[in-house]
Amino acid sequence: MHELLDAFIFCLGAIVGSFPNVCIHRMPREESIVSPPSHCPRCNAPIKPYDNIPILSYIILAGRCRACKAPISIRYPAVELLTALCFLGLWIFYAAAIPMAVVAIMFVASLIVVIFVDFEHQIIPDEISLGGIGFGIAASLVYPPLHGVHTWQASIVRSLAGLVVGGGIFWLIRIIGTRALKKEAMGFGDVKLMAYFGTLLGPALILLTTFFASLIGSAVGLTLIASGRARLGSRLPFGPYLCAAAVIALLFGNQCISWYLGKLDMKTF
Numbered sequence: 205m206h207e208l209l210d211a212f213i214f215c216l217g218a219i220v221g222s223f224p225n226v227c228i229h230r231m232p233r234e235e236s237i238v239s240p241p242s243h244c245p246r247c248n249a250p251i252k253p254y255d256n257i258p259i260l261s262y263i264i265l266a267g268r269c270r271a272c273k274a275p276i277s278i279r280y281p282a283v284e285l286l287t288a289l290c291f292l293g294l295w296i297f298y299a300a301a302i303p304m305a306v307v308a309i310m311f312v313a314s315l316i317v318v319i320f321v322d323f324e325h326q327i328i329p330d331e332i333s334l335g336g337i338g339f340g341i342a343a344s345l346v347y348p349p350l351h352g353v354h355t356w357q358a359s360i361v362r363s364l365a366g367l368v369v370g371g372g373i374f375w376l377i378r379i380i381g382t383r384a385l386k387k388e389a390m391g392f393g394d395v396k397l398m399a400y401f402g403t404l405l406g407p408a409l410i411l412l413t414t415f416f417a418s419l420i421g422s423a424v425g426l427t428l429i430a431s432g433r434a435r436l437g438s439r440l441p442f443g444p445y446l447c448a449a450a451v452i453a454l455l456f457g458n459q460c461i462s463w464y465l466g467k468l469d470m471k472t473f
């Protein structure tokens with residue numbers, strides 16, 4: 205029975221994974237994400253429902269449009285598979301707390317959109333960051349255990365504190381960085397994204413996210429510079445590192461904080 209439910213969650217992830225694909229393609233182009241229905245970007249032929257099965261259709265069609273044989277980007281099945289694996293992974297990780305699994309799944313689905321759009325277009329869609337702030341506050345109201353508390357009042361305080369801390373830190377970094385570098389150091393999209401993360405993670409985990417993101421960002425940046433693929437001061441999309449850091453903070457942040465506080469305790473006593 206467990207396996208059947210797991211398989212269902214995986215399939216649900218693959219189906220939902222079609223949605224980030226639509227967002228990734230249409231949001232940066234300012235197109236509606238609901239209409240027109242899916243069509244081939246080259247010949248405009250509408251995609252038949254039987255050719256729109258996540259992951260499988262790509263394999264059956266050998267990665268080409270049925271009408272004009274134009275190649276279909278590998279990104280489509282890849283995002284569907286990634287979303288399906290995330291759904292299944294989070295479902296198993298949060299087995300004991302289904303509402304937490306649902307919030308985490310929606311959170312990670314939105315991050316998949318951010319990662320791909322930011323890599324390709326260096327923008328973070330407002331639909332995700334500002335829409336996400338609404339989602340984060342609503343989830344905190346409905347499900348206080350998200351912030352480890354029992355009342356919606358305490359939960360909303362932590363959610364708003366997370367918003368202010370996350371958005372505030374990055375707003376400051378943006379101002380200081382822009383002054384120091386005499387050019388835009390960081391997009392305002394990153395500020396809004398961190399405000400969104402803050403509403404779900406709260407003030408402590410959003411600080412940890414900032415710490416992890418700077419570690420990941422420096423590691424990737426230094427690797428790129430060392431391998432000659434970027435120069436000091438070239439603009440790197442920061443969104444994907446923020447997303448990776450936020451997922452680590454969501455899954456393991458509380459353990460990291462207790463472990464760190466435990467170490468401090470041992471030193472003082």
Ligand SMILES: [Zn+2]
Pocket residue numbers: 244245246247248249269270271272273274
């Ligand atoms: Zn076509």
